[in-house]
Amino acid sequence: xxxxxxxxxxxxxxxxxxxxxxxxxxxxxxxxxxxxxxxxxxxxxxxxxxxxxxxxxxxxxxxxxxxxxxxxxxxxxxxxxxxxxxxxxxxxxxxxxxxxxxxxxxxxxxxxxxxxxxxxxxxxxxxxxxxxxxxxxxxxxxxxxxxxxxxxxxxxxxxxxxxxxxxxxxxxxxxxxxxxxxxxxxxxxxxxxxxxxxxxxxxxxxxxxxxxxxxxxxxxxxxxxxxxxxxxxxxxxxxxxxxxxxxxxxxxxxxxxxxxxxxxxxxxxxxxxxxxxxxxxxxxxxxxxxxxxxxxxxxxxxxxxxxxxxxxxxxxxxxxxxxxxxxxxxxxxxxxxxxxxxxxxxxxxxxxxxxxxxxxxxxx
Amino acid sequence: xxxxxxxxxxxxxxxxxxxxxxxxxxxxxxxxxxxxxxxxxxxxxxxxxxxxxxxxxxxxxxxxxxxxxxxxxxxxxxxxxxxxxxxxxxxxxxxxxxxxxxxxxxxxxxxxxxxxxxxxxxxxxxxxxxxxxxxxxxxxxxxxxxxxxxxxxxxxxxxxxxxxxxxxxxxxxxxxxxxxxxxxxxxxxxxxxxxxxxxxxxxxxxxxxxxxxxxxxxxxxxxxxxxxxxxxxxxxxxxxxxxxxxxxxxxxxxxxxxxxxxxxxxxxxxxxxxxxxxxxxxxxxxxxxxxxxxxxxxxxxxxx
Numbered sequence: 001x002x003x004x005x006x007x008x009x010x011x012x013x014x015x016x017x018x019x020x021x022x023x024x025x026x027x028x029x030x031x032x033x034x035x036x037x038x039x040x041x042x043x044x045x046x047x048x049x050x051x052x053x054x055x056x057x058x059x060x061x062x063x064x065x066x067x068x069x070x071x072x073x074x075x076x077x078x079x080x081x082x083x084x085x086x087x088x089x090x091x092x093x094x095x096x097x098x099x100x101x102x103x104x105x106x107x108x109x110x111x112x113x114x115x116x117x118x119x120x121x122x123x124x125x126x127x128x129x130x131x132x133x134x135x136x137x138x139x140x141x142x143x144x145x146x147x148x149x150x151x152x153x154x155x156x157x158x159x160x161x162x163x164x165x166x167x168x169x170x171x172x173x174x175x176x177x178x179x180x181x182x183x184x185x186x187x188x189x190x191x192x193x194x195x196x197x198x199x200x201x202x203x204x205x206x207x208x209x210x211x212x213x214x215x216x217x218x219x220x221x222x223x224x225x226x227x228x229x230x231x232x233x234x235x236x237x238x239x240x241x242x243x244x245x246x247x248x249x250x251x252x253x254x255x256x257x258x259x260x261x262x263x264x265x266x267x268x269x270x271x272x273x274x275x276x277x278x279x280x281x282x283x284x285x286x287x288x289x290x291x292x293x294x295x296x297x298x299x300x301x302x303x304x305x306x307x308x309x310x311x312x313x314x315x316x317x318x319x320x321x322x323x324x325x326x327x328x329x330x331x332x333x334x335x336x337x338x339x340x341x342x343x344x345x346x347x348x349x350x351x352x353x354x355x356x357x358x359x360x361x362x363x364x
Numbered sequence: 365x366x367x368x369x370x371x372x373x374x375x376x377x378x379x380x381x382x383x384x385x386x387x388x389x390x391x392x393x394x395x396x397x398x399x400x401x402x403x404x405x406x407x408x409x410x411x412x413x414x415x416x417x418x419x420x421x422x423x424x425x426x427x428x429x430x431x432x433x434x435x436x437x438x439x440x441x442x443x444x445x446x447x448x449x450x451x452x453x454x455x456x457x458x459x460x461x462x463x464x465x466x467x468x469x470x471x472x473x474x475x476x477x478x479x480x481x482x483x484x485x486x487x488x489x490x491x492x493x494x495x496x497x498x499x500x501x502x503x504x505x506x507x508x509x510x511x512x513x514x515x516x517x518x519x520x521x522x523x524x525x526x527x528x529x530x531x532x533x534x535x536x537x538x539x540x541x542x543x544x545x546x547x548x549x550x551x552x553x554x555x556x557x558x559x560x561x562x563x564x565x566x567x568x569x570x571x572x573x574x575x576x577x578x579x580x581x582x583x584x585x586x587x588x589x590x591x592x593x594x595x596x597x598x599x600x601x602x603x604x605x606x607x608x609x610x611x612x613x614x615x616x617x618x619x620x621x622x623x624x625x626x627x628x629x630x631x632x633x634x635x636x637x638x639x640x641x642x643x644x645x646x647x648x649x650x651x652x653x654x655x656x657x658x659x660x661x662x663x664x665x666x667x668x
Contacts, residue, residue, distance in 0.1 A: 112488075
């Protein structure tokens with residue numbers, strides 16, 4: 001009798017232990033999968049908003065936040081000062097809790113934006129006005145507006161996957177305006193460039209845009225360059241890639257375009273660009289501790305990573321010695337230390353890819 | 365004897381009346397002094413209640429002790445993460461707001477970097493009031509580098525954030541404070557380019573039309589500071605439609621043009637010149653302003 005009851009206790013204890021282990025495993029799996037499956041909500045992205053907006057206006061909500069706003073300034077578009085607009089999405093910010101400002105350390109400041117002054121990036125639709133940022137249900141005026149308090153801009157952004165979108169400080173109204181005008185000027189320049197009849201002049205205008213700072217404009221300008229005859233396009237793209245001052249994003253788009261236009265010639269040009277970058281990283285610091293990449297290390301490192309990744313598509317196994325040289329620099333350079341794991345991973349992929357391709361007997 | 369009693373009674377009534385009148389007149393001062401005294405209490409709850417009351421009274425005298433309490437609170441916590449988001453001292457300073465802006469500026473001037481950051485963070489809560497516009501304009505003037513050098517601590521570059529807050533608060537007043545436009549225009553002559561730049565953007569916000577300030581705005585297009593030129597160009601572009609109704613900034617004798625046309629000519633020729641400015645920001649803004657003015661002119665012509 002006693003034996004039976006002790007067996008029952010053991011079985012129950014075993015059951016509880018199993019349940020606890022299962023729960024622990026489930027929690028572990030959940031914890032591990034969180035970063036993998038955590039969803040990202042779009043945040044305010046100035047370039048996206050300013051590029052797509054039909055109208056950019058500074059408005060005031062007045063006494064109540066009800067979506068009815070009065071125009072104070074027009075940055076882009078034809079809205080008149082004093083005009084009233086109805087932007088339905090804004091009404092959802094009536095509760096102060098929705099307007100709380102958080103700092104970049106993910107801590108509430110205890111203050112809320114007021115709505116006395118808001119920069120709206122609007123898109124005109126047949127139903128009225130909508131936010132020019134994001135797409136579909138992930139869009140909305142929340143991420144297409146900058147709320148101004150005492151000259152500073154507060155925008156909605158999500159700082160962690162699955163986390164909430166909240167207001168965070170992001171520069172001043174003055175810098176926001178200057179940047180908006182720059183982005184729109186680039187859009188206008190692109191539109192003008194595409195209309196230039198003389199191919200040489202058109203190419204010069206497009207190259208100027210590729211060298212510029214507006215990321216949205218770069219792939220569009222490159223797409224226009226690709227429409228030129230292949231010889232002119234490949235010459236222009238090669239010249240661009242040979243320019244050591246070309247920014248990382250532009251280098252990526254140019255290298256990709258070059259592969260599309262002249263796949264067999266693209267590899268050596270990309271490798272030359274990578275070798276030039278390797279040499280820059282190898283220059284020792286001068287007496288004042290200055291190196292060629294000081295102050296610009298992030299973009300330079302990104303450029304190297306993009307060039308290595310784009311070589312995957314170049315069908316150019318001869319790139320491996322150059323990549324090996326870069327990897328040696330990557331492992332020895334103190335300046336490159338913060339980027340070692342990410343760029344090292346790209347090098348691994350490339351070497352694995354061409355190694356496997358060689359093993360399969362694939363050639364150009 | 366009786367007359368003496370009557371005399372004493374009359375005196376007592378008069379004294380009582382004077383006392384009551386004085387009490388009524390100085391009731392805010394008395395209450396403010398009482399709460400300032402309570403702000404020194406060793407009991408935190410008493411200090412918190414006093415801060416709340418001083419905030420409601422919008423006490424200018426409370427600004428300095430509240431800033432001290434704010435700084436003490438920050439230093440008593442090892443990290444920002446440990447601090448509660450709500451601070452009674454911050455709330456009180458926000459409630460006092462633009463009324464105590466000159467006192468806040470003095471505290472900012474003398475503060476260390478960490479306390480300045482605390483004061484900077486107040487910007488999001490302060491609601492400017494029209495009656496405080498003169499104090500805000502005066503404070504803006506006092507952020508000038510030259511006036512700052514007279515202070516005990518000299519760090520003019522750090523005043524830029526406070527100056528931005530002041531101009532931001534004035535801008536939020538928009539059309540409700542045109543009566544300070546004269547003082548603001550005077551600030552466009554400040555030796556400090558930061559003050560000149562802020563003054564232009566305030567002028568743009570508080571005026572409905574450039575009016576008598578147009579000549580000054582035109583002159584600012586030739587300012588030595590690129591930031592000032594940018595703001596002046598943006599302001600003229602902003603007023604684009606209104607320029608159609610303005611008189612000439614520089615009337616020309618014997619000119620066949622109408623005053624309105626010559627104004628447009630002045631503005632557009634100056635902005636055209638700025639398109640070739642060495643500063644990209646100025647050139648870009650001038651181009652934008654010209655686009656605005658020309659599109660309005662074309663619109664006006666079409667409607668004629």
